[in-house]
Amino acid sequence: MGSSSQLPSDFLWGFATASYQIEGAVEADGRGPSIWDTFCKIPGKIAGGASGDVACDSYNRTHEDIELLKKCNAQAYRFSISWSRVIPLGGRNDPVNEKGLQHYVKFVDDLLEAGIVPLVTLYHWDLPDELDKRYGGLLNKEEFVADFSNYSRIIFNALGSKVKYWITFNEPWCSSVLGYNVGQFAPGRTSDRKRNPVGDGSTEPWIVGHNLLVAHGAAVKIYREEFKARDGGEIGITLNGDWAEPWDPENPADVEACDRKIEFAISWFADPIYHGKYPDSMVKQLGDRLPKWTAEDIALVRGSNDFYGMNHYCANYIKAKTGEPEATDIAGNLELLLQNKAGEWVGPETQSPWLRPSAIGFRKLLKWLSDRYDYPKIYVTENGTSLKNENDLPLEQLLKDEFRTQYFRDYIGAMADAYTLDGVNVRAYMAWSLMDNFEWAEGYETRFGVTFVDYENNQKRLPKESARTIGEIFDQYIEKA
Ligand code: GBH
Numbered sequence: 003m004g005s006s007s008q009l010p011s012d013f014l015w016g017f018a019t020a021s022y023q024i025e026g027a028v029e030a031d032g033r034g035p036s037i038w039d040t041f042c043k044i045p046g047k048i049a050g051g052a053s054g055d056v057a058c059d060s061y062n063r064t065h066e067d068i069e070l071l072k073k074c075n076a077q078a079y080r081f082s083i084s085w086s087r088v089i090p091l092g093g094r095n096d097p098v099n100e101k102g103l104q105h106y107v108k109f110v111d112d113l114l115e116a117g118i119v120p121l122v123t124l125y126h127w128d129l130p131d132e133l134d135k136r137y138g139g140l141l142n143k144e145e146f147v148a149d150f151s152n153y154s155r156i157i158f159n160a161l162g163s164k165v166k167y168w169i170t171f172n173e174p175w176c177s178s179v180l181g182y183n184v185g186q187f188a189p190g191r192t193s194d195r196k197r198n199p200v201g202d203g204s205t206e207p208w209i210v211g212h213n214l215l216v217a218h219g220a221a222v223k224i225y226r227e228e229f230k231a232r233d234g235g236e237i238g239i240t241l242n243g244d245w246a247e248p249w250d251p252e253n254p255a256d257v258e259a260c261d262r263k264i265e266f267a268i269s270w271f272a273d274p275i276y277h278g279k280y281p282d283s284m285v286k287q288l289g290d291r292l293p294k295w296t297a298e299d300i301a302l303v304r305g306s307n308d309f310y311g312m313n314h315y316c317a318n319y320i321k322a323k324t325g326e327p328e329a330t331d332i333a334g335n336l337e338l339l340l341q342n343k344a345g346e347w348v349g350p351e352t353q354s355p356w357l358r359p360s361a362i363g364f365r366k367l368l369k370w371l372s373d374r375y376d377y378p379k380i381y382v383t384e385n386g387t388s389l390k391n392e393n394d395l396p397l398e399q400l401l402k403d404e405f406r407t408q409y410f411r412d413y414i415g416a417m418a419d420a421y422t423l424d425g426v427n428v429r430a431y432m433a434w435s436l437m438d439n440f441e442w443a444e445g446y447e448t449r450f451g452v453t454f455v456d457y458e459n460n461q462k463r464l465p466k467e468s469a470r471t472i473g474e475i476f477d478q479y480i481e482k483a
Pocket of ligand 1: 020023173174176242313315338356384434442443450
């Protein structure tokens with residue numbers, strides 16, 4: 003692929019993690035529980051009955067993690083802040099936990115001293131549990147927006163002079179759909195009564211998505227009005243989204259369904275931000291179940307991205323469904339498949355049932371987003387892969403993760419092609435993940451790290467081959483200044 007393709011000399015690359023997936027130390031220094039602490043305690047929700055209680059113990063090992071980043075020659079590190087460490091009960095009238103806050107101040111100082119640029123995510127799914135209990139958490143617009151605004155302001159105040167890249171929410175699609183429709187993620191609400199006695203998957207995900215957008219807009223307004231002039235940083239939201247190819251390229255319904263799939267996954271959030279409205283396909287299918295924009299709310303949301311945060315992993319074949327969509331349908335009345343009509347797989351198997359790599363899909367989606375949103379500056383905030391049966395390999399073999407290394411070669415190459423050949427304005431890339439960690443409902447069985455974490459041996463960290471190679475790959479592509 004595109005051997006002459008390049009990336010700009012100021013391109014920023016590094017690795018990503020998230021608080022609940024790596025920190026552990028869930029009761030240290032006054033941290034309050036998040037909805038994930040609570041969710042993990044419900045039998046049957048997490049593979050192997052696991053939780054983030056210990057995870058990678060990163061709360062106590064910030065120095066080891068920084069050493070890892072240095073070893074990889076990483077320029078940047080994207081991590082998230084645990085809201086309930088900073089405000090254990092979460093709310094705007096609840097006390098601030100100075101120790102929790104100072105942990106992050108110190109961590110950022112240490113990163114900067116090591117020459118590593120911090121990218122900070124304010125919210126990677128770990129809502130303070132009290133807010134869920136107190137007023138229904140993400141379902142309650144007025145309360146949630148006010149509390150998230152307060153929390154954001156506290157963080158901007160403490161870190162604003164040092165942090166230049168802010169991400170409000172990680173993957174609001176996951177919070178909304180997996181948390182309130184499928185019920186696979188905290189708080190686990192769903193219409194599926196076998197999973198949970200409460201929840202309405204036909205309405206709640208759309209309400210939650212709307213509220214997250216408004217909260218994002220409110221935090222951006224605070225940043226721009228109170229901090230940006232002083233601190234000069236950038237702020238945006240991170241959206242997940244995979245590429246879509248038709249199951250049957252000869253069938254116009256499948257071809258059409260591909261755009262609809264991306265609209266339901268990505269444009270649900272990106273259209274309000276860049277175009278000031280929900281996509282027509284969603285309005286058409288969801289009618290009154292999709293909340294209406296008030297003039298005040300859409301004014302907050304429209305134009306609220308300084309950059310587009312892109313999480314991307316794979317591609318799917320899309321088959322249009324015939325007949326009326328079900329009330330709990332969240333995808334756009336279509337099926338997500340891993341094989342096309344001709345029986346071809348979208349990519350090789352991994353440990354994650356949803357993830358089959360297809361690097362060309364990355365290039366195509368970068369172009370799709372650029373066409374739809376007028377060539378925004380894109381920061382890839384996550385990209386990576388698990389590996390079939392990695393957890394069962396003998397250590398020596400496990401550390402030679404050629405499959406993951408090849409994934410990065412292919413995906414970074416596809417990104418360079420998008421930049422060089424398609425004019426896509428992509429400016430940063432964070433690989434998921436710096437280390438193996440708590441993979442949500444899949445527990446610790448699925449590994450995404452470029453570093454092996456030995457959960458049986460005091461969370462010892464051992465870099466895999468991919469940890470070394472990513473830097474070499476970027477060296478090839480980034481233009482010398
Ligand atoms: C990211 O989400 C997360 O930000 C990160 O925390 C996580 O560790 C990482 O990926 C690896 O999983 O089951 O068919 O409904 C990735 C986006 C979107 C991937 C939902 C799984 C489930 C598809 N995720 N998807 S399905």
